[in-house]
Amino acid sequence: MAQLTDILNFRQVNDRLTLSGQPSEDQIAALAEAGVTDIINLGPHDNKGALVDEPGSVASAGMAYHYIPVDFDAPSEQDYIAFTNTMAALGDARVHVHCIYNARVSAFMLRYAREGRGDVPAAEALMEGIWRPGGVWAVFLGHEGDIDQPNRYLGYDY
Known part of the structure; x- marks a missing residue:
């Protein structure tokens, strides 16, 4: 059986x-075996590395699938609102949130924490352990000093 920690950029928040x-x-x-009941996917199905039929795979494993495709080049407030609404609707369910690399997800989680829904220093550390957003993602996060920077990834750019 696959280990959860083998999933690319796996992080346990709580x-x-x-x-x-x-x-x-x-x-x-x-x-599913670990007790996750719901999967939220922020990565578009046509991304390189996406599964051929993730909704079917998740359903076959007995979990619910929630799809919020976030364009990496244009994250939107509508995407973020859909994410927060989905998280609120899931209440105390055991949830796994993913995208292709955990860049979209870690940025969404930082905003989520900043709005009082998590530990901000932990969310910052989580994101820093994956990437440092620039450009449109710096705008999305309100990181004014990084707007003119490229996205940088741990192990590649820092």
Whole structure:
């Protein structure tokens, strides 16, 4: 059986929330075995590395699938509102949120924490352990000093 920690950029936020890059078919099954009831995918289905039929794979594993495709080049307030509404509707469910690399997700989680829904220093550290957003993502996060910077990724750019 696949280990959750083998999922690209896997992070456990608390007992009910985990985050990552794109899980494989086996890793989706492992998430279900770990008690996850809902998957939120912020990565568009046509992204390189996305599963052929993730909604079907998640349903086959007995979990609910929530799809909020966020264009990496144009994250929007509507995307973020859809995410916060989905998180609120799921209440105390065990949720796994992913995209392709855990960049979109970690940025969304930082905003989520800043709005009183999490630990801000922990969310900042989580994102810093994956990437440092520039450009449109710096705008999305209100990081004025990084707007003219490119996106930088741990292990590549810093």
